[in-house]
């Protein structure tokens with residue numbers, strides 16, 4: 613049977629959607645859960661590691677899962693326009709799904725701080741891109757203020773439909789593994805995704821589909837780690853622009869997910885993020901964007917400090933595709949080697 617997209621695939625679990633409304637979908641979800649044995653060996657971990665590769669969603673990130681539900685609800689409600697603040701991926705998803713629904717999209721982004729791939733998606737899909745001189749947090753404040761005065765539906769994750777969609781990734785993990793993992797590693801920015809996964813896992817356990825729950829392991833970038841520091845960060849800074857957020861909307865819910873699951877929310881440095889980013893690409897053939905690699909950077913850190921039990925089942929979500937932000941890859945990897953267009957000369961340089 614062909615995949616129907618997350619709304620119709622999990623319609624009976626979409627707690628917030630009005631009954632029977634037609635889905636606004638790009639057939640998102642059903643992303644691969646890729647085993648990573650070389651990574652496990654490299655980390656020195658005697659455990660099974662799986663990568664939930666969310667970069668293979670239609671717009672290249674996990675945001676499509678929430679956006680299909682938010683846009684389905686907005687369309688059912690007769691909305692004509694949507695708005696969001698974004699570090700990039702939410703804006704790409706909002707723009708794409710709005711165009712599909714025949715709605716206008718306004719996306720508010722921190723000027724100069726979103727990856728080019730994401731900006732190109734927003735403009736190509738016809739959104740009006742508003743660039744603010746400030747951080748994501750400033751953009752988000754502007755969005756909520758605009759929505760109080762004008763007929764636009766906010767599709768940031770304060771919109772409860774978003775988390776309903778995003779929880780389906782946890783369902784898919786369990787559907788494939790036929791159990792819940794022991795640990796689930798995620799990058800944390802606005803903290804919606806860790807909240808949504810926890811919601812999904814608990815729902816499957818409540819309904820007897822799985823009989824255990826994972827520890828939720830969230831990782832912020834060290835320069836944008838308000839939850840870890842216990843205070844908002846006024847000027848967040850990190851190479852992982854997707855999670856450059858100083859005051860997460862789902863802060864309290866993420867702490868609840870951490871505490872109820874017996875997990876952690878900790879920080880990883882930009883150097884640790886980039887090392888994990890390169891490792892995933894060079895050892896497992898999986899290209900994710902820097903923010904996504906925070907999950908694997910976190911795993912590595914915990915393995916190194918002996919905090920992951922042997923023989924565990926570990927899942928790391930890779931939230932966005934590496935092609936969103938190719939500049940970063942070019943910056944951190946060696947340049948192409950110039951060779952003459954002639955065999956002997958080329959072989960010499962190749963060392964063969």
Ligand code: AN7
Pocket residue numbers: 673675697698699700701702703799800801802803804805806854855901903904931932
């Ligand atoms: C690749 O697009 O917040 O903790 O505005 O794009 O649920 O916020 C993006 C977040 C991780 C963090 N990885 O997830 C936005 C935005 C990637 C992301 C996160 C984001 P949350």
